[in-house]
Amino acid sequence: SQQGEEDPQALSIQEGENATMNCSYKTSINNLQWYRQNSGRGLVHLILIRSNEREKHSGRLRVTLDTSKKSSSLLITASRAADTASYFCAEEEAGSYQLTFGKGTKLSVIP
């Protein structure tokens, strides 16, 4: 399988602004997940959106999914310096429990 692509590769914003990251994927999916990674550490699951869902919210996170375009976006509202991290989308292909990760967006939130 091929990795999906995230856009942008890097994003720098001021604290309090919103951050939007986009992800394109390759396969027919069960779900699409977003993970966060602080520098050099293990990934932490943020949110999952199923293939029959179009939008999902969790706290300051909003995820959308467009299966016709094979794309997803992650919006972080009212960003904080502690949101500084790399963010990865991961597609779970239909019929599998395997994840294919994108290359990530590195977010820097400036206090």
Added chain:
Amino acid sequence: DADVTQTPRNRITKTGKRIMLECSQTKGHDRMYWYRQDPGLGLRLIYYSFDVKDINKGEISDGYSVSRQAQAKFSLSLESAIPNQTALYFCATSQGNEQFFGPGTRLTVL
């Protein structure tokens, strides 16, 4: 205590050496995974196991082997390490759709 642990956390080895990375979990999950992460390439799946008797190759299994010693333990071996296996290695577990990651092993092959 962490739910998913990896040992060692850092390792420097020489070309041609055999090395084993270990992963243990206390989450009681059946599924376990090994990934490697290279700068700018995200995570790529090396091997995965859905139970003790089930081992499957991932996207980049060449040069690696694994052993699932018990439900809680999944080890990754590099039979003869080479410099392009220098990377950050992660173990993960799952029972549902979400995966839970260990802290990673930073491996350097000289």
